Amino acid sequence: MHAPDRPPSDARPARLILTLSLAATVGLGIGRFAYALVLPDMREDLGWSYSAAGFMNTINAVGYLAGALVASRLIQRVGWAAAIRGGTLACVAALATCALTGNFIALSLARLVLGLGAAAGFVAGGALAATIAQSRPERANFLLSLFYAGPGIGILASGLIAPFTLQYFGPGSWWVVWWALTLLSVAMTIPLFLIRIESGARFSEGSHAAFAILPVLIYLAGYFLFGAGYIAYMTFMIAYVRDGGGGAAAQAAFWSLIGLSAFVTPWAWRGVLALDRGGLATAIILGTNALGAALPMLGHSPAWLAVSAVVFGVAFFAVVGSTTAFVRFNYPPQMWPTAIAAMTISFGVGQTLGPIVVGAITDALGSLSYALNVSAALLALGAVAALCQRKVGPEGRMANSE
Template sequence: MTIPRTVRAVQGTDGVGEPHALAKALGLAVIPAVSLGFARFAYALVLPAMRTSLDWSFATAGTLTTANAVGYLAGALAAPVAAARLGERTVLLGGVLVTAASLAASALSGAMAVLLVLRLIAGIAGAAAFIIGGSLAARLGASDRGHSPALLLGVYFAGGGLGVALSGALVPAVLGASHWRAPWLLLGVLSLAVVPGCLPALGTAERRADGAAQARRERWPARTLAALLVSYGLFGAGYIAYMTFIVAFLRQHGAENSQVTVFWVVLGVAAALAGFAWSPVLGRLTGGRGSALLMGVVTVGAALPLVSASTTASYVSALVFGVSFLSVVTAVTACARQSLPARHWTAAIAGLTTVFAIGQCLGPVLAGTLSDGPSGIRAGLAIGAVLLAAGAIAALAQRQNRADAAA
């Protein structure tokens, strides 16, 4: 029976005191909750209040997102090397703790230079933790016969959705009762509070440090995933435009704190549940077809506010976008896992995250600059939807590859 096995996997052990793979994946899910849900996406919730208080343009607001993305790029490049030298456990825990500290420190100053540095640090540390956590989640699928790799990866990435939902439930309420600085302190405290959840899964990280060193010495065959790399870069540029400016768009159209809260919670809960819902579909799709399907759904969600700015349309947009955007990461990671030997997984995830981060560096500046033009935020959201559609088309060009062939 499937349900009892799943319950045992979450609550039980394998008979020798070691948590099952699903329980480990649930524990690891706190990593994307912090590195994505809190450190990346929650900025959109605080952005309107910061713009008003600090008199920022949309281009300036986008620059802070770009600083975080540049840090994410640096973290993606550094993660495999740092893991080989320091061990995966050290990099993962250190990344989460530094991310938490940078979030809390963002409450201390309104100076642009200080905030840029803190967003940069949050990006570096968050990316390092996210990549190592993703590599560990990918390994769980190789060692557990009771659950599909797509499900375990989906559970891991669903943590980002839980982070979005939690921040959406708390940050608007805090903003309504205090200054923009208070949410940053809250996010830092929340990040520290959830760290213990990932500790049971880190025994695997310690045993795999030597494997990371071996993978570092051997270049991974990036050409195997060329189309996926292009697609993922376009996705990074497109989705971040929506996630950065959608709340500002809603505020411009009269959304109150309660509406923003509902919007963000719907988006986050949909993203968390999608990790379970999409796994059977992704398990049947090969090559880049899973990524293309999900990017197509994300495109629809991103384009809906351009059709109607009504409250109902915004909630539907949150649902459609939320149910698909984090699952793109699952699909991309699953494709890399299918196509490459296990020794290349950490380097491949880092490489994919690198092009993703490059897209995230370019997307906010482009969308922010367009948002300052005559068409306003609508133009910034439109370019995001166009980039997402281009990413879906590019993903279709990714052929099916097998790990043994790549080896």
């Protein structure tokens, strides 16, 4: 399969990539992460354990993993635009379902569909954004960072909406929040249909080249650990803030700081993302991410939690961008969609296991502090693994299958 030849000539690269990022805004920023904002109210109203609450993000991650597995074939079958738009529309429909029912099975299916749709939009949008960025080599890393700021927009917007909605309508109003987030997602989906995002995608039917896992196994392991580690923080930190006495304003401020951090990412890590030295860039960013996750262990004051949110957020959004930069540096353009999908699958397996395992640990030990300890440890191990990754030579890029 080959990446698109070139971006459409009728749109500026930055504007086009920002528009593509709305698929990640809806699928990830709102579809996946906003769940943390309503989790405490849903858990109390519906009588869930922490394991059950964690399962809702696990099933979402299962859908994301399944979507990543079939993303390349989906793009080949329906095209880039249809994959991005269709995946985002599926997310909107699933968000509406979350507002309509408190049934555990129905909610699980909705979270599953959210994962599937998010993966389609993210893999297709990420590969297309990488190609667009490559058309401006001198600004490639900055342009690519714009796409990965997309989830931050969703996190910021949902952080400003959900806590105050819950405060206004009172306990048991989690379904009102889902309606508000559904309407927000509809508004954010519209621009994807107003500009041309299709480009000349070509697929090579006769190619027998396959992505070789072994040369990047340690890097994939690091990305797996990132998936398992970050999701514990992003699933349970709002509950941790609330349990510590933080009201709607504190929850909104904490979550919004994570979202706002995404907008700093393109500038904060521009030099690091330009490092063509194997997994070094990812290791630096992931180490910073681990530090942010560990900070709440050192204090519970609002100021300290704010520092944690900023440090975690600035690095969190850059980790995914660093893996795409790694793919761009180490593989030819025709392999980008397959390589990005492989990275996403490794990440997806990690975030599938993370929430339910950490939820079970919390149920068993009785404190959310343990969730943060596990999160920080996994992220630190991921940084060490990424540090061990060297550049991939031509002989390690493909495995021929006859």
